[in-house]
Amino acid sequence: MLSKSPLAPEGFPVLPAIPGVELATAATGIRYRGRDDVLLMRFAEGTAVAGVLTRSLTAGAPVVWCREALAGGSARAVLVNAGNANAFTGSKGMESVRRTVKASADQIGCRESEVFIASTGVIGEVLPDEKITAHLGDLAQRLAPHGWEAAARAIMTTDTFHKGASRKARIDGVEVTLNGIAKGSGMIAPDMATMLAFVATDAALPPAVLQRLLTRANDRSFNSITVDGDTSTSDTLLLAATSAAGNAAVEDAADPRLRDFYRALESLLIDLAQQVVRDGEGAQKFVTIEVRGAASARAARRIGLSIANSPLVKTAIAGEDANWGRVVMAVGKAGEKADRDRLSVAIGGVTIAEQGQPVEGYDEAPVAEHMRGRDILIQVDIGIGRGKARVWTCDLTHGYIDINADYRS
Amino acid sequence: MLSKSPLAPEGFPVLPAIPGVELATAATGIRYRGRDDVLLMRFAEGTAVAGVLTRSLTAGAPVVWCREALAGGSARAVLVNAGNANAFTGSKGMESVRRTVKASADQIGCRESEVFIASTGVIGEVLPDEKITAHLGDLAQRLAPHGWEAAARAIMTTDTFHKGASRKARIDGVEVTLNGIAKGSGMIAPDMATMLAFVATDAALPPAVLQRLLTRANDRSFNSITVDGDTSTSDTLLLAATSAAGNAAVEDAADPRLRDFYRALESLLIDLAQQVVRDGEGAQKFVTIEVRGAASARAARRIGLSIANSPLVKTAIAGEDANWGRVVMAVGKAGEKADRDRLSVAIGGVTIAEQGQPVEGYDEAPVAEHMRGRDILIQVDIGIGRGKARVWTCDLTHGYIDINADYRS
Numbered sequence: 001m002l003s004k005s006p007l008a009p010e011g012f013p014v015l016p017a018i019p020g021v022e023l024a025t026a027a028t029g030i031r032y033r034g035r036d037d038v039l040l041m042r043f044a045e046g047t048a049v050a051g052v053l054t055r056s057l058t059a060g061a062p063v064v065w066c067r068e069a070l071a072g073g074s075a076r077a078v079l080v081n082a083g084n085a086n087a088f089t090g091s092k093g094m095e096s097v098r099r100t101v102k103a104s105a106d107q108i109g110c111r112e113s114e115v116f117i118a119s120t121g122v123i124g125e126v127l128p129d130e131k132i133t134a135h136l137g138d139l140a141q142r143l144a145p146h147g148w149e150a151a152a153r154a155i156m157t158t159d160t161f162h163k164g165a166s167r168k169a170r171i172d173g174v175e176v177t178l179n180g181i182a183k184g185s186g187m188i189a190p191d192m193a194t195m196l197a198f199v200a201t202d203a204a205l206p207p208a209v210l211q212r213l214l215t216r217a218n219d220r221s222f223n224s225i226t227v228d229g230d231t232s233t234s235d236t237l238l239l240a241a242t243s244a245a246g247n248a249a250v251e252d253a254a255d256p257r258l259r260d261f262y263r264a265l266e267s268l269l270i271d272l273a274q275q276v277v278r279d280g281e282g283a284q285k286f287v288t289i290e291v292r293g294a295a296s297a298r299a300a301r302r303i304g305l306s307i308a309n310s311p312l313v314k315t316a317i318a319g320e321d322a323n324w325g326r327v328v329m330a331v332g333k334a335g336e337k338a339d340r341d342r343l344s345v346a347i348g349g350v351t352i353a354e355q356g357q358p359v360e361g362y363d364e365a366p367v368a369e370h371m372r373g374r375d376i377l378i379q380v381d382i383g384i385g386r387g388k389a390r391v392w393t394c395d396l397t398h399g400y401i402d403i404n405a406d407y408r409s
Numbered sequence: 410m411l412s413k414s415p416l417a418p419e420g421f422p423v424l425p426a427i428p429g430v431e432l433a434t435a436a437t438g439i440r441y442r443g444r445d446d447v448l449l450m451r452f453a454e455g456t457a458v459a460g461v462l463t464r465s466l467t468a469g470a471p472v473v474w475c476r477e478a479l480a481g482g483s484a485r486a487v488l489v490n491a492g493n494a495n496a497f498t499g500s501k502g503m504e505s506v507r508r509t510v511k512a513s514a515d516q517i518g519c520r521e522s523e524v525f526i527a528s529t530g531v532i533g534e535v536l537p538d539e540k541i542t543a544h545l546g547d548l549a550q551r552l553a554p555h556g557w558e559a560a561a562r563a564i565m566t567t568d569t570f571h572k573g574a575s576r577k578a579r580i581d582g583v584e585v586t587l588n589g590i591a592k593g594s595g596m597i598a599p600d601m602a603t604m605l606a607f608v609a610t611d612a613a614l615p616p617a618v619l620q621r622l623l624t625r626a627n628d629r630s631f632n633s634i635t636v637d638g639d640t641s642t643s644d645t646l647l648l649a650a651t652s653a654a655g656n657a658a659v660e661d662a663a664d665p666r667l668r669d670f671y672r673a674l675e676s677l678l679i680d681l682a683q684q685v686v687r688d689g690e691g692a693q694k695f696v697t698i699e700v701r702g703a704a705s706a707r708a709a710r711r712i713g714l715s716i717a718n719s720p721l722v723k724t725a726i727a728g729e730d731a732n733w734g735r736v737v738m739a740v741g742k743a744g745e746k747a748d749r750d751r752l753s754v755a756i757g758g759v760t761i762a763e764q765g766q767p768v769e770g771y772d773e774a775p776v777a778e779h780m781r782g783r784d785i786l787i788q789v790d791i792g793i794g795r796g797k798a799r800v801w802t803c804d805l806t807h808g809y810i811d812i813n814a815d816y817r818s
Binding site for chain 2: 089328
């Protein structure tokens with residue numbers, strides 16, 4: 001058992017009940033002892049759903065299932081297990097998913113296409129789905145609206161703390177609530193992280209609108225974080241909207257009445273994404289990288305991720321060394337338009353290099369002080385355009401190697 | 410001072426004199442004490458040259474100069490310094506290069522476009538070029554044909570051993586010799602490594618032919634290795650041909666009379682590239698990744714590099730864990746065509762997963778034994794085409810973090 005990340009938030013936030021959402025957890029013993037490792041979420045009839053799934057070409061069987069099911073736009077259940085990813089398990093993995101889906105649909109009384117499955121953990125081991133389905137009857141009995149914190153705990157794998165967030169928003173004057181939980185700490189990179197996140201709201205929004213909002217907010221949150229540049233076979237982000245709040249129907253994602261809801265959704269996803277980074281394997285420092293002056297927002301994000309993924313930048317941060325030369329190197333390898341002689345780099349708010357040259361006689365003392373802290377800020381101005389982006393990562397430490405050189409044993 | 414890599418070759422090979430090539434080294438004291446840190450190579454009149462340079466968009470001033478000079482196709486001198494990369498030094502860096510080039514051209518008695526400059530080391534510090542040019546007269550006095558091993562030593566930075574290789578080949582019945590030296594151990598990745606390599610031969614070949622052969626061989630050697638996925642601002646590979654061997658003119662790189670020369674060149678570059686990996690920062694294991702069955706050779710190389718660059722794969726190898734699930738993950742994130750259900754993975758020659766599923770009851774003992782060794786072989790068959798590639802890397806260890814969290818201090 002790993003000790004809690006030094007970057008963890010103070011505590012778990014309050015996640016209120018969301019009308020139309022019930023949760024229950026149980027312990028299957030598949031991999032872990034003495035803790036819950038399976039989560040069932042049930043949604044009221046008429047719940048719309050949207051999702052973003054890993055782009056990995058070796059995605060796990062549950063991802064393949066969710067991709068099909070999302071086309072239906074409707075969700076009644078999410079079943080999540082921790083400890084076994086059911087990935088690279090061939091036809092047996094797919095059969096296991098189908099049996100789990102059927103048992104869940106029978107239990108809930110819904111269509112199979114309304115059941116979503118997510119698994120994380122070890123790859124390549126066949127999932128003993130009977131150990132999960134054996135608990136379905138019991139789980140359904142115990143469903144309750146106040147199970148969010150237990151749910152956040154049940155989906156953890158190598159996480160050192162459980163992750164949740166909640167926001168309120170108004171749609172056309174009607175208050176709605178959004179709750180989200182997430183897990184993930186290694187194999188974290190865009191498209192997406194080894195990351196599961198489940199968000200539910202009582203807003204009434206059609207699936208197509210939900211999907212547009214979710215895709216945009218995901219780009220600015222989970223697709224803007226990285227721990228190690230590795231992409232999981234299991235990444236799954238689902239957003240379910242029960243419509244219990246009874247707000248007026250809004251059919252266009254660009255409708256100004258959705259601005260506040262979008263703002264809340266983006267803020268919630270950034271909160272969860274940052275918690276994932278704060279639980280990055282071996283992380284000792286939380287790093288924010290702000291890029292501006294790039295050719296486009298997309299270019300800015302790619303440059304930011306190139307910096308955030310550089311082992312040399314990350315080890316320098318671990319060593320509390322303001323090694324801006326490595327930041328320049330990472331800008332140069334990003335493959336996006338850059339001009340060495342227009343580039344500026346600031347660390348902890350102090351400009352260290354400007355127009356392609358070190359700033360002569362800059363004051364190193366506040367920078368050294370900043371590098372000793374927990375929160376590191378690196379700002380890069382590419383100097384050629386108006387594209388900007390923010391990206392979050394953590395440092396690369398001995399702890400990462402300890403954890404990953406010894407995960408299976 | 411770091412101790413010598415456990416993966417280093419037994420000793421430095423014999424590098425014979427090459428007619429038309431002379432070398433000398435000196436100690437400038439710019440960064441290092443008690444060792445030579447500058448190298449001058451002089452070539453006979455009529456020497457042709459080809460080169461491959463970093464694609465970094467923040468390339469150092471010497472790279473910018475070499476890119477221009479290569480257009481001339483002719484080389485009389487190479488001047489290399491270790492310890493200061495003269496990168497991200499703005500107009501001062503370029504002025505420094507121009508002064509060094511002019512002084513060298515004056516000393517050798519050649520055109521400025523025939524002088525090539527290479528620098529590696531710390532980024533962002535202005536190079537005190539007067540400390541280099543002050544030695545030019547002395548260096549020119551001491552030029553001699555047998556200075557290859559001293560040259561290989563003088564260009565080292567964080568390298569723990571000096572790197573060289575030599576090959577013989579025949580062009581239309583005439584024997585020619587190729588010698589090469591290289592440096593590099595961190596910031597190693599394709600396009601290219603933080604790597605300098607200088608190869609010279611007495612073959613008579615025009616610049617255009619040299620360039621074709623060099624580009625191809627570079628793809629299969631230096632562009633097929635990675636230590637940490639980071640790309641330097643200074644990577645430089647030069648190939649000079651003095652024509653002293655007097656072989657018949659060959660005007661077409663595809664001429665069958667050049668097959669043996671190409672084979673020797675590729676073999677020499679692979680040898681040097683593997684030595685760079687063997688000196689990878691913190692490396693404890695040398696890893697060969699063979700990919701076959703991909704959609705194309707290019708796709709195979711990208712998949713191989715995705716595996717080779719994965720921190721999770723590299724830490725698993727450091728931990729002597731045959732974690733093939735992470736190999737699958739890295740195939741999936743490469744962005745090249747793959748079908749989970751056709752994929753096979755073998756480690757140490759033992760097939761562990763086949764057609765997308767773990768091989769039931771495979772013998773773990775020889776695989777565990779293999780993982781404990783110094784040389785690790787991972788073979789992946791994508792199962793969809795005929796593209797293949799070989800890629801080399803090392804493991805990711807605590808040593809890498811020790812070295813890079815503390816490089817500047």
